[in-house]
Amino acid sequence: MTKRNNGPQRIGDLLDNIAETATASQPPAAKKDKSSGLILSAQSGKLLDAATEIATNRPTGEDMAFTHAVLCQVGLPRSKVEGREFMRQSGAAWVNVQAGYLDEGNGPVLQPIPYGVMPRLGLAWVSTFAIRHKKREIPIGDSAAEFLRLMGMESDGRRYTTLRKQMHALAAARLQLGFKGRTYNGQPVQQFDAWLSNKETQQRTLWPGIMVLSEDYYRSLIESAVPLDNRALRALKGSSLALDVYAWLAHRLHRLDGRGAILHWKTLREQFAQEYQGKDPDKDFKREFLPVLNKVLAVYPQAKVKRVTGGVLLMGSPPPIPHKGGPTV
Known part of the structure; x- marks a missing residue:
């Protein structure tokens, strides 16, 4: 290396x-x-x-991962959502997630809205395969264990159960992504075979052979994918907020020049934590955000981010995956 x-x-x-x-x-x-x-x-x-x-x-081989550019600006919910719809907006970018139904073998079952670490890592995993191989069909049968291995997660029953639940929710969800006048409407997953479990024989969940991304989502992904370092994703896998902050910095910092940009706590809270609505929501968010930011900067050493009065200063920085001289896809 x-x-x-x-x-x-x-x-x-x-x-x-x-x-x-x-x-x-x-x-x-x-x-x-x-x-x-x-x-x-x-x-x-x-x-x-x-x-x-x-x-x-330097990152090589399987160290490179990808995710959708809009999801670097506005993330999925980090905790369980009551109800069937979730909306988050940041500046010109916004995401709306609606829960959907999935046939789990005995008719339609309403799925929850995907949330937490697993759908974030799962989307990156699926997006990476699609971009590497330039195809919408993602073989995720035996690859489920490979995904857990890449993420440094134990392949025990609890991990499989959580992955199954969140991937079901993700496959059923309707996703809207908007940015500066353009709106993507649809579902990232066009076809999905439910991961059925055999309760009678107590056999491990049956994994589907293929997940098919919708044509619109695949095209949008190819046009706007953001390269990430899979080693960083693995290191931050314990925190949805850390994953969101890392993806956001990876997408934004290399686009900055000159004196950079100062973002105040209110702006950051509205982007990452609209759910903070207490007596002093900006202060509450700041208390949670700063330790997470330090972890992200530890695994994104090129990032030039400084804490300043009232917020943070972002300065132009190299992306985590070099544009030139990095691994080929």
Whole structure:
């Protein structure tokens, strides 16, 4: 693998970011980083390992992933949604998700609105295959275990169950994406065979052979896909907000030039956390956002983001996947 010249300097910055996210009390599983003397929790230690790998080694092979550009600006819900519709808007971009029905073997079953980590990672997984192979048909039978492996998730029953539930919800959902006068209406998935489970024999869920993306969604994806580092997705898989912030920065930073852009807490909250509606929602959101931002910056070392009075300053930065000299799709 090709090494970066500024690795040691970047590692110091990574440690500073991770240190800011560490809690005062250390769990029994904490470990000590020899170079800094910092006591790291097991979770922070894994984040540092991923950050070090990303900072010192260029992405190759399966390290490259993709997602839709609009979903980098407005994400799916992060927690369970009551009701059958979800709307989020940020500036000129917006997304509307409506729950749909899926035949699970005995007629139509109303699915929940997809939420959380799994549909985000699942969409990236499906989008990556579609772009790599230039085809709408995604073989996801045996690939379900491969997906869990790529995400560093144990292939136990609970993981399969969560993946099945969220992919069912995603396959049934109607999705609208809008940006500057153009609206995509439809469903990302045109055809999907439900992942049936045999309760009588207690056999593992039967996986479908093929998921077919709709022509419109596939065309929109090809035109506007954003490259991401799969190692970063794997490191951030415990937080939907972290995944959203990472995808947002990957899409936006390399488009900035000059003095950059300052985003205030109110603007950031409206983009990422419209559900904060308390007495001081901006302050509540800021308290959650800053530790997440530090984690994201640890696995996106090229990102130039600074905390300033009233918000954060975004400055022009290289994308996580280089435009030139990176891996071929």
